[in-house]
Amino acid sequence: MLEQAASIAAFVGQGLVLAGAIVTIIGSVGVLRFPDFYTRIHAASVTDTLGAGLIIVGLVLLGGGFFVTVKLLIIWGLILITGPTASHALANAAFTSHVKPLGRGDLRQPSASDEG
């Protein structure tokens, strides 16, 4: 019974890892397809969140003991903290050096200190 559960977990884990890898490819396709820098950030963060999440949960299910699980969770935490920080730093650097976001219609470039 326990062995069965372990083999099911391993199977599901491998499936999750593969799904995560496919999501990663989709994110990369988005980075290639999207028209400007700011939209590309959104595509890249798909990899950082859903792709990495699926892969790491899958690897946890594959098993490997306490230390391996903790290390996987630490990697996930690192990705979840550093990913957005790096994206924000990139977006902010691009914004302060006046790379204009592409927009539809009356997209102006408001500054953080206007409006109210």
Add this chain to the structure above:
Amino acid sequence: MKYFIGLVVALTAGWFVLSGQTKPLFYVLAGMSVLAALWATARLEIIDRDSSPYHRGILLFSFMGWLFIEMIKANIAVIRAIFRPVGALSPGVTVTRCQARSDLGRTLLANSITLTPGTVTLDIADGKLMIHALQGDGLTSDSFTEFSRRSVVAGDERG
């Protein structure tokens, strides 16, 4: 001092979990690494209440649970947008007010907005966030009220 001791405990626990070593030689190395990390933290001057949020662990975890669900929804939306023609995109910029007062609350809000695919924080100034969104149609400064409210609950002081 309380935060200093908390940091030492966290660093030591982290060291043992990552190394898994119990030989005496490694205790010396552990002590040296903890000291080095403490020195770097002290040099950055970030040993304070916000950088040791152990006392609000449960609140942070429930915030993260809610954030995961939002993240999955947003991921599905962005993946759909990737497969649609580029012309269907409607990127836009909006400014929203950040209700959180503490650094931790503001960081939580800006970081979780950036973490959610489809929205990126461009700039933070005077308690206001400028956000770039992939689907800007129908996006107003009220779109992030729920985010803001929850980050206040998780990050700000009680009351």
Add this chain to the structure above:
Amino acid sequence: MLVAAALAIFVSMSLMLVRAFAGPTTYDRLLSVNSFGSKTVLLIGVMGFANGRPDFLDIAIVYALINFVTTIGILKFFRYRTLEVSLSTRRRAVADASGERPDA
């Protein structure tokens, strides 16, 4: 299946390299390099499990940290044109007052 996943991550890393070469702005290139790095972390983890050696995860952790520091370092250099800007707010204020800080 793990090998297939590793190959898939490899393909997406190649796509990222295409964006890094195509540009057009510096920020596009930095974004793709950063994303390339986080995919490398995932690839190292998956390869470790595929080879039955989860010890690779230590390398993955170090790679994640280096990747982050690299991106922030390059961005800091682009903004201040030097790396000698203190990250501590108090010291930066002191440097500002004495006019030491290079123009942003």
